[in-house]
Amino acid sequence: MLPDVQGLPDERGVALDEVGIDGLRYPLLIADGQGIKRETVATVDMSVSLEAGVKGAHLSRFVEVLHAWRDQLDATTALSLAEDVRTRLGTSNARVRLSFAYFLERRAPITGARSFSEYECTLTAAASGGANSVLLQVRVPVTSVCPCSKAISDRGAHNQRGYVTIEARPAVDAQLWFDDLIDVAEASASSPVYALLKRPDERHVTMAGYDNPVFVEDMARHVVVAMRSDKRIARFRVHVVNDESIHNHAAFARLDWTVATGDKDA
Template sequence: MLVPEFPDTQDKQPTIPISLTRVGVTGVKKLLKIKREDKRPIILLPTFNAFVDLPSTQKGVHMSRNPEVISEIVNEMEYESEVHMETICANIVKKLLEKHEYAVCAETEARSEYIINKLSPVTKRKTQETTQIIAKAVALKDDDGNIKIRKMIGAEVVGMTVCPCAQESVEKDSKEKLLEFLDEETTEKVLNVVTFASHNQRGIGTILLEVSEQQEVNVDDLITIIQNAMSSPVCEILKRPDENRIVTNAHQNPVFVEDCVRNMAKGLLEKYPDLPDNSTVTIKQVNQESIHQHNAYAEKTASLGELREEIN
């Protein structure tokens, strides 16, 4: 059967000759099975976004090539072991530039829910916690046709934060009331053993780290760093002793949204001291406020070299 040839409308000149930064597809879902030696495979359902730039001389991109490339790369890596999502993204952007000969920049992002197993803090009940894995890659083609790729891996994790300033005001108010019927020494003893109330937030921490072909960063490490940056991790299954432990520990470790970002930066440098100075990292924290309608936000984007210089 002969397949009819249709006109390539995308290759025509646009009516308005303006170049576009990113054109492509979003929301492409794929099943990804990551094999591991001596362990059960990890099953992910990542959602891909894939874009290329468009010159002012091109009316449109050949849009079907983007989901085709995603499918081809995912299928090619189906039988590979220890596949990394950032490597999949890197392979996608490289192939996008090969398919879209008019483009000089390609970008791909993938996000997937990732389940981690843990135990509740006191009763040790098994529970599954949902986090997000994030992977990105950007490819640039120079005038000679050489392609340079940058890839990033990251995680987004939910935790709990406790406001330090509200807690200080509660402690000050409590001290004044205690001094009405206790002496200074006894009051200080009470203050040292009592956990003071404050308002809480559900915190969402994110790390997105640039890595090279020679570097491996375990996403589980990033999840741990994010969790430790907040007042406390959260847990899906909690009995009363577990609730008490989490709430008490969180109120003994109050942090601002700014503290969370700084804690993540410090934790990342301590965990991966050998990552090169020119690796870029973006660290974000969003605290969903309980006593305001707005949320609190903090972010740091820098090279690891810049972070090391600031901390030292």
């Protein structure tokens, strides 16, 4: 029998908020909004609280639990994963954070040509003896056309790539997933971006964006209007940034919102 050094007692009387593993790259299957499993590789952080009298956590158990859940992850099973970590390591609190590329098949707006669009997503699940929670975050690339540039120019208007980041905490027992947040983010912009566009699609996207100019402030407010009355959401944060095409800086807008009370911290 090999000695269990981590399980030895510690006499310094210092409890630790989090102990765990950080930056593990691991292949996973993540369900999309239609229940289809998508292959991806996640960067994984996993942690537990550590009582004052315990010397260390058994880090190998994090990977064992992750491997057991790797092919069945969605919002519900992510909570089960965190609870499994908490139970297996015998602690009061556990947290699992998965950051990964999330791919959805998109059709070009005119020709219907199919391609996959990539979105940066993070799924965080926390278990605390019944007080469990999930946090979803997605970063969505979009196109925006400047309303001011359009208004003052004889021809054209400057446009740029932007990113809408939405972080949302679902309400208890609510069915909310990355697809829902992506739809809100893309609808807030002048136009979505696509991996594949044929000439008729490019023409359509260019003109549609020109007909729908938005500032970063507009995009942030569009997101808030779409989400603040959604009963599936308890709290959310939106951060919009434009990589300005004619300025040597980026422009951004941000807002935190608690849906139940309407409280905000701009």
